[in-house]
Amino acid sequence: MTDQALSAGQQALAERKQRIRAGLGRRHMTENLFRFFGIAAIVAALGFVAILFIDVLSKGIPAFVQTNLRLEVTFDPEVLDIEPAPALQEGQSQADYRAARLAWERQVAMLNWNRIIEEALRRAAPAGFEIDSRQILSIPETDARHVVRALFVANPDLLGQTVPVDLVASANTDNWVKGSINRDLGDTQQQLSAPARALIDHFETEGVITSGFAWGLFTNVDSRSAPASAGLAGAFMGSFYMMLIVIVLAVPIGVGSAIYLEEFAPKSRFTDLIEVNINNLAAVPSIVFGLLGAAVFINYFKLPLSAPLAGGLVLTLMTLPTIIIATRAALQGVSPSLRQAALGMGASKTQMVFHHVLPVTFPSILTATIIGVAQAIGETAPLLLIGMNAFVASVPATPLDQATALPVQIYLWQANENRNFFEARTSAAIIVLLAFMITLNAIAIFLRSRLERRA
Amino acid sequence: MKTALLTGVAVLALGTGAAFAQSRDTIQIAGSSTVLPFASIVAEEFGATFPEFNTPVVGSGGTGGGFSQFCQGVGESTIDIANASRPMRDGEREACNAAGVNDIREVQFGFDGIVFAVSADKPDFALTPVHVFKAIAAQVPVDGELVANPYTTWNEVDPALPEQPIALAIPGSNHGTREVFEERVTSAGCEESGLPEGLSDDEIDAVCTTFRQDVVVEIAGDYTETLARLQSNPDTVGVFGLSFYDQNRDTLKVATVDGVTPSLETIASGEYPVSRPLFFYVKGEHIGTIPGIEEYVQFFLSEGVSGAGGILEAAGLIPQPAERTAEVVAAFEAGSAN
Numbered sequence: 190m191t192d193q194a195l196s197a198g199q200q201a202l203a204e205r206k207q208r209i210r211a212g213l214g215r216r217h218m219t220e221n222l223f224r225f226f227g228i229a230a231i232v233a234a235l236g237f238v239a240i241l242f243i244d245v246l247s248k249g250i251p252a253f254v255q256t257n258l259r260l261e262v263t264f265d266p267e268v269l270d271i272e273p274a275p276a277l278q279e280g281q282s283q284a285d286y287r288a289a290r291l292a293w294e295r296q297v298a299m300l301n302w303n304r305i306i307e308e309a310l311r312r313a314a315p316a317g318f319e320i321d322s323r324q325i326l327s328i329p330e331t332d333a334r335h336v337v338r339a340l341f342v343a344n345p346d347l348l349g350q351t352v353p354v355d356l357v358a359s360a361n362t363d364n365w366v367k368g369s370i371n372r373d374l375g376d377t378q379q380q381l382s383a384p385a386r387a388l389i390d391h392f393e394t395e396g397v398i399t400s401g402f403a404w405g406l407f408t409n410v411d412s413r414s415a416p417a418s419a420g421l422a423g424a425f426m427g428s429f430y431m432m433l434i435v436i437v438l439a440v441p442i443g444v445g446s447a448i449y450l451e452e453f454a455p456k457s458r459f460t461d462l463i464e465v466n467i468n469n470l471a472a473v474p475s476i477v478f479g480l481l482g483a484a485v486f487i488n489y490f491k492l493p494l495s496a497p498l499a500g501g502l503v504l505t506l507m508t509l510p511t512i513i514i515a516t517r518a519a520l521q522g523v524s525p526s527l528r529q530a531a532l533g534m535g536a537s538k539t540q541m542v543f544h545h546v547l548p549v550t551f552p553s554i555l556t557a558t559i560i561g562v563a564q565a566i567g568e569t570a571p572l573l574l575i576g577m578n579a580f581v582a583s584v585p586a587t588p589l590d591q592a593t594a595l596p597v598q599i600y601l602w603q604a605n606e607n608r609n610f611f612e613a614r615t616s617a618a619i620i621v622l623l624a625f626m627i628t629l630n631a632i633a634i635f636l637r638s639r640l641e642r643r644a
Numbered sequence: 645m646k647t648a649l650l651t652g653v654a655v656l657a658l659g660t661g662a663a664f665a666q667s668r669d670t671i672q673i674a675g676s677s678t679v680l681p682f683a684s685i686v687a688e689e690f691g692a693t694f695p696e697f698n699t700p701v702v703g704s705g706g707t708g709g710g711f712s713q714f715c716q717g718v719g720e721s722t723i724d725i726a727n728a729s730r731p732m733r734d735g736e737r738e739a740c741n742a743a744g745v746n747d748i749r750e751v752q753f754g755f756d757g758i759v760f761a762v763s764a765d766k767p768d769f770a771l772t773p774v775h776v777f778k779a780i781a782a783q784v785p786v787d788g789e790l791v792a793n794p795y796t797t798w799n800e801v802d803p804a805l806p807e808q809p810i811a812l813a814i815p816g817s818n819h820g821t822r823e824v825f826e827e828r829v830t831s832a833g834c835e836e837s838g839l840p841e842g843l844s845d846d847e848i849d850a851v852c853t854t855f856r857q858d859v860v861v862e863i864a865g866d867y868t869e870t871l872a873r874l875q876s877n878p879d880t881v882g883v884f885g886l887s888f889y890d891q892n893r894d895t896l897k898v899a900t901v902d903g904v905t906p907s908l909e910t911i912a913s914g915e916y917p918v919s920r921p922l923f924f925y926v927k928g929e930h931i932g933t934i935p936g937i938e939e940y941v942q943f944f945l946s947e948g949v950s951g952a953g954g955i956l957e958a959a960g961l962i963p964q965p966a967e968r969t970a971e972v973v974a975a976f977e978a979g980s981a982n
Contacts, residue, residue, distance in 0.1 A: 291696050298694075298695075371894060412688060487721055494672055495701055495703065581701050582687065603868060604866045606868070609892075
């Protein structure tokens with residue numbers, strides 16, 4: 190080795206360093222650019238989520254507060270001209286008593302309950318206040334008469350008494366009090382007449398009209414005749430039944446088929462075909478499942494229209510591929526040494542799968558299930574095709590009764606003609622649905638972390 | 645865990661089995677979205693008034709969609725009542741009969757007005773059917789000859805109208821409202837517009853019902869979609885039901901037609917030209933099988949519900965004369981005597 194050779198080597202090294210240095214700026218820039226784009230993408234995505242949440246929350250939160258009316262209601266015997274409620278007489282059969290009671294209840298329903306409400310309102314108004322009965326009755330919600338009647342049916346002794354009753358103010362009153370409708374608009378553009386608006390303002394200062402938390406949003410069913418009393422109870426139960434059906438059907442079938450396909454089925458062209466089909470099924474738009482459900486469950490099996498049972502079955506079909514794919518991925522992730530060890534100790538294949546492999550995959554299967562179910566709960570399109578977008582004013586007692594679901598309720602309220610009132614209600618329903626979803630996802634995360642710690 | 649799952653599956657299987665045995669005891673209704681608000685109110689009040697019956701379930705899907713469900717056949721998985729904003733067509737009746745639905749009872753219960761409205765901050769519109777036809781038809785007569793529609797703003801159609809680009813949101817063909825719109829507005833305007841002589845009926849029909857797709861938006865959904873369209877393009881004139889306009893007077897301004905402002909009074913008297921009767925159709929085969937159908941019909945047509953001053957009038961329905969209602973009730977009951 191000579192000095193010359195060394196210097197030549199040094200020179201080459203220096204040149205290489207030079208080249209690297211020259212390219213360094215560009216490489217740094219590429220790296221920074223990529224980081225910048227990454228951050229920009231995340232900021233943009235978060236920004237949209239923030240806009241969505243701010244929009245929904247700002248619109249929806251006012252709907253959780255409701256305008257109430259507290260009136261002294263007199264059960265005036267002159268207006269309520271009715272015989273006392275039938276009592277169970279000796280020797281009378283239960284059926285006869287029930288028939289007599291129903292006939293009495295129907296007579297009670299025919300009484301002029303609006304008159305009772307109107308008188309209560311007039312007593313609360315300043316003396317000599319001029320307002321006609323249609324205008325004054327636009328202040329409370331139209332179901333006020335049913336509320337007062339129900340009190341009377343439950344306790345017929347109220348006849349002749351005066352009791353304080355909490356009523357819900359009408360949607361238009363609520364709009365006026367909250368300012369959802371522009372208060373400066375002229376008479377022709379207002380929903381409420383001028384005297385009604387003046388009386389509402391008077392009631393507000395007198396404390397007859399108060400605001401409170403809208404429990405009705407959770408405890409009431411949907412309503413068209415009394416929009417301010419419309420609630421989510423029916424839709425919530427509908428969604429709950431569908432969720433149960435999806436869990437009971439999709440989880441065992443999905444996990445079972447995944448185990449069979451992954452652990453037992455011979456690898457052949459046929460199982461390959463099945464695998465491709467399952468993957469394709471996961472990508473099928475949900476509306477197609479709705480069409481399938483309408484054709485199979487409603488038209489062929491004659492399941493009742495609008496029933497959570499039919500809805501749950503459709504959603505089960507939709508969720509199955511998700512669960513099968515996730516379970517198979519989880520099973521593939523289990524190290525072969527576990528299987529070989531179990532088999533080596535003399536376990537049968539079934540024992541190996543159920544005692545050793547499956548427990549390890551529980552956290553992933555559970556997460557997949559809850560995410561699949563959450564997705565199904567938020568699904569609207571297939572439900573529209575099996576009649577679940579109907580107006581249902583009762584809480585379904587069984588999965589066979591007609592019901593709606595939370596996302597469908599959002600869709601229905603969105604289309605309601607009282608925009609000023611239902612814009613807030615719609616957003617409130619969205620908040621409830623989102624809270625439900627977030628709870629489900631939180632449960633998934635919690636269970637997974639607990640099970641993983643144990644495993 | 646395993647037993648719990650098995651029990652769950654067993655319970656569900658039993659439940660499914662019970663579905664076939666158990667008979668439906670809730671009236672099932674579907675159809676026109678114009679009738680939906682009225683029918684839903686009646687359903688609720690019916691449930692509240694008759695403690696022995698369940699509250700009927702009311703679906704939508706448009707008049708055509710309602711008829712196709714109605715005509716699927718007889719049995720508990722088919723609907724009992726179809727709401728409609730136009731009478732049933734002969735073709736639909738044939739489809740019904742072919743599926744075994746023969747006892748179809750028509751019930752007319754009131755009227756609905758169709759109004760043109762713009763955003764509240766826009767100038768007033770005083771429309772006539774001819775204006776609307778000239779604004780949206782693909783071909784219009786100019787100097788006795790049919791030419792491709794040259795108008796871009798309303799004041800070109802008629803100098804009395806505001807200077808505003810032509811844009812009209814009309815109901816899609818799945819809505820019964822569309823038929824009334826074509827019959828009462830565009831076809832009426834078409835005839836008055838001075839079509840050239842010597843056209844055959846088919847040609848006239850084609851001219852009267854072919855619209856310019858660049859200025860006409862067909863709304864397949866409900867009126868909230870039309871309202872959203874007005875908000876996104878403030879120049880749009882929208883077609884609404886009277887009751888929808890009435891509930892949104894703060895953001896909408898109504899146009900007069902032939903100089904008449906639509907209202908309960910002008911529509912009931914027939915002064916306002918664009919109105920139509922509303923119907924529901926009852927499946928006679930289901931009376932007696934599904935409890936409460938007859939009571940529902942009687943309740944719907946009672947004075948306090950669909951009569952003058954009734955709860956539906958407050959919701960925007962235009963009541964029909966009491967004599968007409970009496971005829972309808974008599975016809976319905978005569979049907980049930982057979």
